[in-house]
Amino acid sequence: MTSTTTHDHRRPTAGRRPRTVRLAATAAATLLALAGCSLTGGGDDEPTTAGTAGGGELTVVTHDSFNLDQELLDAFEAESGYQLTMVAPGDGGALVNQLVLTADSPLGDVVYGIDNSFAARAIDAGVLTPYTSPELPASAEQYAVDDAGSLTPVDMGDVCLNVDHQWFADAGIPEPTTLADLTDERYKDLLVVTNPATSSPGLSFLLATVGAFGQDGWQQYWQDLAANGVKVVEGWSDAYYVDFSGSEGAGPRPIVLSYASSPAAEVPEGASEPRTGALLETCFRQVEYAGIIAGGGNEAGAQAFIDFLLSAEVQADIPGQMYMYPVDDAVELPEAWAAHAPLAEDPHDVPAEVIDANREEWIATWTEIVIG
Structure with missing residues (x-):
């Protein structure tokens, strides 16, 4: 397996990504009040499954350039009840390699950062549990790698x-x-x-x-x-x-x-x-995907996190945090991107x-x- 490196221009704030995300209830509650919407799917009158049955730890396995606004992560924790722990074994290639090597003792519950260069290897190795998110926008369907929903497209560039x-x-x-x-x-x-x-x-x-x-x-x-x-x-x-x-x-x-x-x-x-x-x-x-890790033990939490990655708030945060385009084409791009960064x-x-x-x-x- 080759080792690949990303770069700090595309991922401008990668160096600030926390290894473990701690709950910040006050800040999260404030953000949710301002946002007035759910980050894990469902409406105000219909509590999400994650919000009802959540709790405990949710381990997210990512490439080493994952980054989102800390307030969004705190809000997810407050709404879902899960405490996030991030595990970053390396870049996208190393990520898939580690998932395969640890299939009998999974590194976590949900993975983000598998790209289309390595997607088929992860699927063929049987390390993913299929899931089709209700939050998946129509514009993302073109990036599906199979019909089973083994991986969910999150961003691309x-x-x-x-x-x-x-x-x-x-x-x-x-x-x-x-x-x-x-x-x-x-x-x-x-x-x-x-x-x-x-x-x-x-x-x-x-x-x-x-x-x-x-x-x-x-x-x-x-x-x-x-x-x-x-x-x-x-x-x-x-x-x-x-x-x-x-x-x-x-x-x-x-x-x-x-x-x-x-x-x-x-x-x-x-x-x-x-x-x-x-x-x-x-x-x-290049398309980056999220997926549920087979045998991870927290499938409901993994589903909630994938729904979160597809939320309008996270999709809008991706360009500024990870220098990739959201898969939801309804999300407004930063002004400079709209003017100078066409696909x-x-x-x-x-x-x-x-x-x-x-x-x-x-x-x-x-x-x-x-x-x-």
Whole structure:
């Protein structure tokens, strides 16, 4: 199993995520009074199952970049009666690996952070109990990985190449628009990406190339990229803040692997337009899911937490906390996102079961081609 790393631009407050969430009754009661609604499903006149039968501990297993507003978590505890404990064994890949390895002695009751790169492995391993939340919005149904409801989509985002607008304007070179453009000699030594064996965006970008060029064509594409001077680094932070010319750093490369949402954070003070842009024809859509852990012992609490993740309040909190898009398209996005962070209309796609059957072989082949 590969180890993958996320980044602090997409997850701007990840470092503040608490390992154990303690009940704060006063703050939670105040928030609930202001909100005037339920975070775990049901209306004011119909108490939720969780609120009626809740109590005790609910262990949530997440990737190490999970973050939500503490007041929302406190409110969930106050309304449901559960005390949350967070367990974070690593990134999305490590998360699934640990669920499989601990199937006979589960790490917790509910999991959040399995993405579509590893979803089929978790389902095939039998570590999930199906559940279809009544809170699931119609806009999320397109991201279902099976008909049983093994995993519930919570958020999503597009991994895309980003460009430094000013660099290209100064150089008098047109910005690339497609993956194929990057093999043109005009863009030699201009691209930096991350390693799919060590980086979640890197794996998503590898999958984008598989989706674009097919299982028999992506290898030649990477040979051409390597010949055109692509630079590979281990993690997103080095690529974006050290090698990329368009953000905080003064790197030499004006094309970087990042997210479609990244330009929203690159609007200089006093300006109205970002200094970077996402190439929306180069994207792979990453979807993150929640699920009930089989044998976890608190299925009712797990259901309540999944309903909570789909609540309007949590969905609205996701962009600012985890730099992903909510799966509920009725949720209003932050102003900067609406203006500068559009999703790709037609992202490259590889079915989850195809990813699961080939992921490790593809990474090994990529390593041989690009790293040597």
